[in-house]
Amino acid sequence: MSIESILGTLEWTAENSLAAASQWKQASGRRIVGSFPMHFPGEMAHAAGCTPVILQESHEPITVGHGMIYPFYCGFTRSIVDQACKGDYDFLDAIMFGDHCVQVLGAADVVRAKLPNTRVHFYQLISSMSDPWSLGRARETFLNLKEGLEEMIGHSIDDEAMRASIRLFNRNRQMLRKLYEMRRAGDARLTARQMQILVKSSMIMDKAEHNRLLEELLAEFDKTRATAQRGVRVYLSGHFCQAPKTGVLDMIEECGGIVVDDDLYHGQRFISTDVDDSIDPLDALAKWYLERNLKVPCPTRVDQNADWENYLLDAMERSRADGMIVLMAKFCEPHMYYYPEIKEAFEKRGVPHLLIETEHELNSFEALRTRVETFLEVVKRQTAARRIAA
Amino acid sequence: MKSYVMGIDFGSTTTKTVILDLKGKMVASCVASKGSISAEGVQVSMDGAFAQAGIAQKDIARTVSTGYGRRMIDVADQSYTEITCHARGAIAMFPEARLVIDIGGQDSKVIAVSGDGLVQQFAMNDRCAAGTGKFLEALARAVQVPVEAMGALAMSSTEKLTVSNMCATFAETEVISLLAEGKSKPDVLGAVHAAIASRTAGLVARVGNRNPIVMTGGVAKNHAAVHYIEQALSAKMLIAPDPQIAGALGAALFALDEVAKPSAAMMDEEDGADEAMSSARGCATQPCKTAAKLPANERPLLGPM
Ligand code: SF4
Numbered sequence: 001m002s003i004e005s006i007l008g009t010l011e012w013t014a015e016n017s018l019a020a021a022s023q024w025k026q027a028s029g030r031r032i033v034g035s036f037p038m039h040f041p042g043e044m045a046h047a048a049g050c051t052p053v054i055l056q057e058s059h060e061p062i063t064v065g066h067g068m069i070y071p072f073y074c075g076f077t078r079s080i081v082d083q084a085c086k087g088d089y090d091f092l093d094a095i096m097f098g099d100h101c102v103q104v105l106g107a108a109d110v111v112r113a114k115l116p117n118t119r120v121h122f123y124q125l126i127s128s129m130s131d132p133w134s135l136g137r138a139r140e141t142f143l144n145l146k147e148g149l150e151e152m153i154g155h156s157i158d159d160e161a162m163r164a165s166i167r168l169f170n171r172n173r174q175m176l177r178k179l180y181e182m183r184r185a186g187d188a189r190l191t192a193r194q195m196q197i198l199v200k201s202s203m204i205m206d207k208a209e210h211n212r213l214l215e216e217l218l219a220e221f222d223k224t225r226a227t228a229q230r231g232v233r234v235y236l237s238g239h240f241c242q243a244p245k246t247g248v249l250d251m252i253e254e255c256g257g258i259v260v261d262d263d264l265y266h267g268q269r270f271i272s273t274d275v276d277d278s279i280d281p282l283d284a285l286a287k288w289y290l291e292r293n294l295k296v297p298c299p300t301r302v303d304q305n306a307d308w309e310n311y312l313l314d315a316m317e318r319s320r321a322d323g324m325i326v327l328m329a330k331f332c333e334p335h336m337y338y339y340p341e342i343k344e345a346f347e348k349r350g351v352p353h354l355l356i357e358t359e360h361e362l363n364s365f366e367a368l369r370t371r372v373e374t375f376l377e378v379v380k381r382q383t384a385a386r387r388i389a390a
Numbered sequence: 391m392k393s394y395v396m397g398i399d400f401g402s403t404t405t406k407t408v409i410l411d412l413k414g415k416m417v418a419s420c421v422a423s424k425g426s427i428s429a430e431g432v433q434v435s436m437d438g439a440f441a442q443a444g445i446a447q448k449d450i451a452r453t454v455s456t457g458y459g460r461r462m463i464d465v466a467d468q469s470y471t472e473i474t475c476h477a478r479g480a481i482a483m484f485p486e487a488r489l490v491i492d493i494g495g496q497d498s499k500v501i502a503v504s505g506d507g508l509v510q511q512f513a514m515n516d517r518c519a520a521g522t523g524k525f526l527e528a529l530a531r532a533v534q535v536p537v538e539a540m541g542a543l544a545m546s547s548t549e550k551l552t553v554s555n556m557c558a559t560f561a562e563t564e565v566i567s568l569l570a571e572g573k574s575k576p577d578v579l580g581a582v583h584a585a586i587a588s589r590t591a592g593l594v595a596r597v598g599n600r601n602p603i604v605m606t607g608g609v610a611k612n613h614a615a616v617h618y619i620e621q622a623l624s625a626k627m628l629i630a631p632d633p634q635i636a637g638a639l640g641a642a643l644f645a646l647d648e649v650a651k652p653s654a655a656m657m658d659e660e661d662g663a664d665e666a667m668s669s670a671r672g673c674a675t676q677p678c679k680t681a682a683k684l685p686a687n688e689r690p691l692l693g694p695m
Contacts, residue, residue, distance in 0.1 A: 366458065367497060367514070370473065370497075373470075377509075378509045
């Protein structure tokens, strides 16, 4: 398959997550476990013989959901509630709810009320990551989750099955990270939209199938030489539970930015960390949960050893980015809470950055385009001014 | 002989054209209003400017476009955003200015600028017409006075009223209920202008107040708007005799730079930019050793914009 057709297949899955999952259910006969982002270990559902699918914000306007959730909830939670009200989740065999923020908890309540016959696993992962008991508590939560899944499938999940799933998922993350590395180095030309498609489809598609397509894709990229790209190298930060609108990503690149790296959930955040396949699987998952937060700090977790703004400054340096664009989902509390610190740190170092607040309803990019284009013009002109001054 | 440059600001409600000779002297400026994003408006504005200068398209060495419709202008060799161009134009009008407040038909922006007209920071309304010319227009309609007359009427207000909604539709309801309470048109219009001023003060706060301030854009011609904004900011503003053409002037000045020094054009045309970017790359996050610092009194580009 050519690069285009592989990306085409993955794009269809990414953009039609529920249709893709339900087709897969019919074809494979596997149970589909829908999960909330951002901390559920899909490998556990996979080891139970199910296919884990991370629930996505839909592009549909929010209608009936309005009656169930306040308009000042983030677009992701409002869209999830709306989809549940519209019956879109009826085909799911189970839903895994984590409680990483207050809004997601509200959404979980509505979904539970709307789907009384769907099996629900609710888990509360410890949010304080650097206490002596953090690891043990995370393991306990994962053990409960495992027991819940075992009850659903009617038998226990053995450690070897867990390790096999862990290896499969690790392989997936490794290949995606390789693609990120190739893009950063300029060896693979992947737009921000394509990168999102690669990661987002991994949240939906059967992992073995996804791995097969990624292998083909990597082989294709190895055959071709990428031509150098010109423009302002941009680092994208933010957006946790939902994927940024691909129109916004396209617009950034149309304005002359080249997205070279990100810390998005539909990006590096999702693939940053592998699970140790040599130790007890539950220990390994608990370890993964804590390590992951050091790799790409999450503003919904509290960690004495992680510092998001320093992480971002370092990450920008590693990817040789010229400026950062922060994508903040409107009403996303954890992000709003941390943003001032990021702003301060970036201002102190004089690193150019632009904040864009995104909305479920926002489809007109014109005014946004003016801001992005100006930002990129300014980064260019300041660079020129520095050069002349030198 | 191509001895002129042209700047076209294709805005949401009007199109402005400025023509400069190669010494930078303005030889023509023309504002045409033909409704939203109108190609006809562009033609009228260009033709008007050509007629004033007594020249034709063939005499133009380079054209830079700006404004909402900047990418729709075929004759343009290059386009920049209205923020970049307004900053440049405003500084050309008032070199001492460090903050530009531009309120146009569809958007309002506040830009912090350096002495050479480079944008340092900016904030703009990016969702609705709150605090723009459109807001004033909608409310002039509600009060049933012509837009051109609303400023003068507002200046004769005697009672302080408040219009608190920034959404033009809600504000209209508020205005109608004030009129129904028997409040006078001048007082209601005073409140409408105060509302725009408070919105502008909010944008200024996002960028950080600096002085001197220059105001550009069509709304700068409205004395009441200027008065209330000055009151809200406790500062006097500089207003050009023709504040609407700042963007077109800035665009024309960029065109002039690019004719004079083709390397300036290259800054935005691939190679030059790329070379400059890569020589400074890696310096963004590090205390940089290779690239020169900005002069000590100038802050680098910062913050949310
Ligand atoms: S973390 Fe932000 S985006 Fe995610 S559910 Fe909470 S508020 Fe919404």
